[in-house]
Amino acid sequence: MAKFKINGKWLLGIGYPQGPVISVAMSVINTNYKHSTEDEVRELLLQVLAAPQDYLEHALLDKIAVKLYQEEVEKPAIIPLKEEAVPYTVYGASFIDEGAVKQMTGAVHLPVAVAGALMPDAHQGYGLPIGGVLATENAVIPYGVGVDIGCRMCLSIIDLPETVLTGQYDKFKKELESKTVFGAGGILKADKDDAVLDRKEFEEIPLLKRLKDKAVMQLGTSGSGNHFVEWGIVEVLDVENKLDLPPGRYVALLSHSGSRGMGAQVANEYTKLARELCPLPQHVQHLAYLDLNSEAGQEYWLAMNLAGDYASACHHLIHKRLIKAVGGNILLRVENHHNFAWKERYEGKDVIVHRKGATPAGEGVLGVIPGSMTAPGFIVRGRGYEQGLNSASHGAGRQMSRSKALKSITGHDLRAVLKEHGVTLIGGGLDEAPMAYKDINTVMAAQQELVDIIGRFTPKIVRMADPGPSED
DNA sequence: ATGTCC
Numbered sequence: 001m002a003k004f005k006i007n008g009k010w011l012l013g014i015g016y017p018q019g020p021v022i023s024v025a026m027s028v029i030n031t032n033y034k035h036s037t038e039d040e041v042r043e044l045l046l047q048v049l050a051a052p053q054d055y056l057e058h059a060l061l062d063k064i065a066v067k068l069y070q071e072e073v074e075k076p077a078i079i080p081l082k083e084e085a086v087p088y089t090v091y092g093a094s095f096i097d098e099g100a101v102k103q104m105t106g107a108v109h110l111p112v113a114v115a116g117a118l119m120p121d122a123h124q125g126y127g128l129p130i131g132g133v134l135a136t137e138n139a140v141i142p143y144g145v146g147v148d149i150g151c152r153m154c155l156s157i158i159d160l161p162e163t164v165l166t167g168q169y170d171k172f173k174k175e176l177e178s179k180t181v182f183g184a185g186g187i188l189k190a191d192k193d194d195a196v197l198d199r200k201e202f203e204e205i206p207l208l209k210r211l212k213d214k215a216v217m218q219l220g221t222s223g224s225g226n227h228f229v230e231w232g233i234v235e236v237l238d239v240e241n242k243l244d245l246p247p248g249r250y251v252a253l254l255s256h257s258g259s260r261g262m263g264a265q266v267a268n269e270y271t272k273l274a275r276e277l278c279p280l281p282q283h284v285q286h287l288a289y290l291d292l293n294s295e296a297g298q299e300y301w302l303a304m305n306l307a308g309d310y311a312s313a314c315h316h317l318i319h320k321r322l323i324k325a326v327g328g329n330i331l332l333r334v335e336n337h338h339n340f341a342w343k344e345r346y347e348g349k350d351v352i353v354h355r356k357g358a359t360p361a362g363e364g365v366l367g368v369i370p371g372s373m374t375a376p377g378f379i380v381r382g383r384g385y386e387q388g389l390n391s392a393s394h395g396a397g398r399q400m401s402r403s404k405a406l407k408s409i410t411g412h413d414l415r416a417v418l419k420e421h422g423v424t425l426i427g428g429g430l431d432e433a434p435m436a437y438k439d440i441n442t443v444m445a446a447q448q449e450l451v452d453i454i455g456r457f458t459p460k461i462v463r464m465a466d467p468g469p470s471e472d
Numbered sequence: 473a474t475g476t477c478c
């Protein structure tokens with residue numbers, strides 16, 4: 001029989017943990033057991049692995065046992081979940097996928113959970129589901145906010161009648177194409193002056209200091225995925241709507257985007273830190289949280305707020321450029337984050353409310369819920385419904401995964417539905433086709449308790465990122 | 473969502 005030579009891969013193969021014990025075991029075996037067979041060595045090492053405490057004084061194997069024992073003792077203890085979950089309310093349960101409900105069920109078992117809610121556009125995400133709302137006590141969950149921190153809607157209602165858009169359609173289209181920047185990486189080369197870049201957090205938090213150059217370059221850009229900028233028509237529906245605008249039809253600009261690479265890196269860095277500081281059972285490990293009183297928690301909170309303000313600044317620059325280009329003035333602006341965390345009150349106590357793909361809907365709070373590129377979006381006023389955690393959906397929600405949409409929708413299908421609705425699309429992939437989304441009217445009907453509809457936005461010229469290389 | 477693992 002060929003002489004057995006131990007190696008690291010073999011040790012990992014029999015179940016030894018990655019770490020310092022590997023080199024120790026190799027040296028011990030090669031020194032003291034060089035005449036043993038592979039089977040004998042395996043048997044011996046498995047016994048030590050199963051009960052290292054019994055071998056701490058062993059003449060030959062003690063070094064291995066000590067390393068194993070140390071790793072076991074030093075490994076941070078998994079934080080146990082609540083035995084009994086806090087309550088959460090589901091809106092539109094009949095069209096929410098099982099994965100999203102499962103994730104929400106995990107979230108309301110977190111030791112810091114106070115209450116939850118699932119919005120009718122919910123679908124499975126990473127950590128908290130998209131459309132998930134979670135109130136916690138003195139803790140913030142980076143992946144309860146999401147990767148695109150401060151992803152938001154911004155609607156500007158412009159002092160131009162509908163006839164200007166229909167009469168100068170080509171000009172509106174040309175400006176939308178030339179004055180927006182889409183795509184991964186996306187850099188805006190001029191017109192990027194904003195006070196957000198002067199914020200002291202960029203100097204005070206080391207991570208933000210490293211991200212500032214990227215933030216400067218990407219300011220005023222839109223990104224990719226489901227992000228868009230579009231011209232359309234707003235109908236103000238009700239004179240009693242507190243919108244301070246007479247009912248009627250107005251040209252409007254609607255945008256959807258977030259905090260670009262800067263926010264993404266903030267999210268990923270702090271969730272990594274949270275997972276080290278807050279080890280949770282595997283099925284909820286992405287919901288790792290930071291204590292708000294801890295240094296890391298306070299840093300994340302500042303960085304998250306800066307990313308939110310940065311996202312807001314991006315929208316404002318986009319709107320300023322485009323509205324100036326078509327010669328209009330803003331009559332009214334409605335805007336809101338839908339990936340963010342806020343300090344709010346719930347049942348009389350201070351909580352942190354995470355909304356990951358959910359629109360704030362406190363009493364009287366205005367928000368925008370988009371439909372799809374061919375379906376109307378809505379200006380809504382929150383009803384302040386506490387059981388729904390003062391929230392509403394952030395859109396129609398997907399009914400098809402991106403991959404399923406790419407497989408089942410053709411370019412012909414997309415062109416047909418655009419034509420039917422009189423919508424011009426610049427860029428945009430099949431995975432963003434209207435058919436990939438739920439029916440917005442069904443979704444709105446499922447959240448009548450949460451928001452009142454006070455205006456309607458109909459898209460006319462839509463700009464999205466160009467489709468990825470896997471598409472035509 | 474993000475140049476999709478610093």
